[in-house]
Amino acid sequence: QVQLQESGPGLVKPSETLSLTCTVSGGSITSYYWSWVRQPPGKRLEYIGYVYYSGTTDYNSSLKSRVTMSVDTSKNQFSLKLNSVTAADTAVYYCARISRYDVSKVFDPWGQGTLVTVSS
Amino acid sequence: EIVLTQSPRTLSLSPGERATLSCRATQSVSSSYLAWYQHKPGQPPRLLIYGASTRAAGIPDRFSGSGSGTDFTLTISSLEPEDFAVYYCQQFGGSPTWTFGQGTKVEIK
Numbered sequence: 001q002v003q004l005q006e007s008g009p010g011l012v013k014p015s016e017t018l019s020l021t022c023t024v025s026g027g028s029i030t031s032y033y034w035s036w037v038r039q040p041p042g043k044r045l046e047y048i049g050y051v052y053y054s055g056t057t058d059y060n061s062s063l064k065s066r067v068t069m070s071v072d073t074s075k076n077q078f079s080l081k082l083n084s085v086t087a088a089d090t091a092v093y094y095c096a097r098i099s100r101y102d103v104s105k106v107f108d109p110w111g112q113g114t115l116v117t118v119s120s
Numbered sequence: 121e122i123v124l125t126q127s128p129r130t131l132s133l134s135p136g137e138r139a140t141l142s143c144r145a146t147q148s149v150s151s152s153y154l155a156w157y158q159h160k161p162g163q164p165p166r167l168l169i170y171g172a173s174t175r176a177a178g179i180p181d182r183f184s185g186s187g188s189g190t191d192f193t194l195t196i197s198s199l200e201p202e203d204f205a206v207y208y209c210q211q212f213g214g215s216p217t218w219t220f221g222q223g224t225k226v227e228i229k
Contacts, residue, residue: 037218043222044223045165045210045220046220047220050217058217094165096164101171101174101176102152102170102171102174103152103171104152104155104212105153105218106155106210106212107157107165107210107218109164110164110165110166
């Protein structure tokens with residue numbers, strides 16, 4: 001079955017750019033939407049955005065000015081860049097596939113998650 | 121933005137007991153677009169229910185979902201030891217496209 005794995009630095013300095021990659025195994029990245037979701041400590045899950053294998057994107061309006069997502073079909077990977085980070089961006093970041101069941105659009109499956117801390 | 125509020129925040133129950141979790145939305149949500157996830161420490165969230173009441177593949181039938189409009193419920197008919205976790209409801213279709221509730225922790229009494 002499809003598995004996802006996040007990778008990237010666990011520590012980012014304030015004002016710098018957070019960069020994460022999600023590697024998809026057990027299936028093709030084509031024909032699906034791929035997303036990023038984060039969870040700051042003690043807070044609820046937050047949708048960051050998605051990228052389609054063609055490159056189409058959708059971003060949460062609260063983060064839109066700082067987020068860029070892209071996909072590399074040759075490597076079966078997609079990525080997240082979040083610039084000008086602050087301590088408020090400290091969170092566990094998850095990548096997930098957006099799956100359509102009937103008309104529902106849900107996150108399934110998810111990666112294990114990676115903690116990114118913003119600190120100098 | 122559609123805000124989802126879950127209650128209670130914590131549910132203390134014993135194995136074998138019934139758990140009833142509530143998810144209330146600030147605006148009407150299509151039943152087709154309401155989902156529930158289970159989240160255990162150190163693991164990714166797992167999809168339990170989509171379309172408000174349809175179990176995802178491999179989910180035991182002790183889990184059931186119901187509701188419509190602004191009020192939705194997740195019921196675990198008889199808690200197993202592996203069911204103690206945090207549960208999140210999630211809606212699709214508003215702005216932002218997906219939002220989550222703040223979670224209900226089901227803990228062992």
